[in-house]
Amino acid sequence: MEINFEGVRVIGFDADDTLWVNxxxxxxxxxxxxxxxxxxxxxxxxxxxxxxxxxxxxxxxxxxxxxxxxxxxxxxxxxxxxxxxxxxxxxxxxxxxxxxxRPVELLNGVTEVLEQLKDKYRLIVLTKGDLLDQERKIERSGLSQYFHHVEVLSDKKEKNYRDLLDHLQISPSEFLMIGNSLKSDVLPLVGIGARAVHVPFHTTWQHEEVLEPVENNGYITISTLTDILEYV
The missing domain is CATH 1.10.150.240 (Putative phosphatase; domain 2)
Known part of the structure; x- marks a missing residue:
């Protein structure tokens, strides 16, 4: 499905299995x-x-x-x-x-993508997990220079995203989320009126699997992160 990326001014990235191996x-x-x-x-x-x-x-x-x-x-x-x-x-x-x-192992194309997007969009990280561990990985990754904001969420449901975007004064219509999990990084964003890009990782935790078929309204799926440069 094709979606319109016009009007996007802020791009959010999941961290684990989107920016680096986890x-x-x-x-x-x-x-x-x-x-x-x-x-x-x-x-x-x-x-x-x-x-x-x-x-x-x-x-x-x-x-x-x-x-x-x-x-x-x-x-x-x-x-x-x-x-x-x-x-x-x-x-x-x-x-x-x-x-x-473990050292942070960046996924292919991450630095290239961030380099090309950093001057065109406000970039933020929206991840979940242990605060200290995620802060440590951000630091070890060498990517912190690209991001205006890093948020470690307790969960990634519609309310979590809506509350955070409100706090950061970001309209969902201006927000694009990129991540590897349909359940956590894509469907909740579509549900609040934002746009999303699904970049599957080769393995997914059972809890993150979406078992029921979903219509891909409001998001696209790409093979590798660098493919996003064709759209934004």
Whole structure:
């Protein structure tokens, strides 16, 4: 579907899996976690229970690595009937520390896109996750110079976007959001009258998947981030 990009003056970017690699590291950690607990349950059962624990804890811990680590520990205790060793708990903690310590790996074309857009639009980052971790990644990425504002949201629903745009005095009709998640970065923006661009990443967390078919009114899907330069 073609959409009109005229009137856009502010472009928002998701961070994880839009500007840099993120979800791949969670998948790697999940694989290591299942190996730690293989004597207690099957891989499929461990995966299912970890995901259920994460979702159950979202309202308590929010998104990000710290909540993921706490959910791993809780899941390990439950699946082992509280028999899991202190060593395994320590290894779960170390998995989280390894994730936090990873260098930021920019996705292809990110710097090129930001260089070409920085003088034409006001650029902002709208991401969710742990505040300290996201601030750290912004700093390590070397991209902070391109953005007028960085916002770490507790969630990415219509109300979150509407409240933030109101606070920043940005009209939805002047706003374009770019991100990898239909559920978090695209559909809520379309719902409040903004425009959006979907840039799929090769892997998506189960919680971010959109299972029901959606009409792509108000957004387009592109293959790589650099494709956006054909439109704006």
């Amino acid at each position: 979800e791949t590291y969670f998948r790697d950690a999940e694989e290591k976690f299942t190996s730690l607990l293989e004597k207690y349950e099957t891989k499929n059962k461990i995966d299912q229970e970890l995901f259920s624990t994460e979702i159950r804890n979202l309202d308590l811990y929010g998104y990000g690595i710290k909540g993921f680590v706490l959910s791993m520990i809780e899941c390990a205790l439950e699946l082992s009937n509280n028999q899991v060793s202190q060593k395994t708990i320590l290894e779960c903690l170390n998995l989280g520390k390894e994730m936090i310590s």
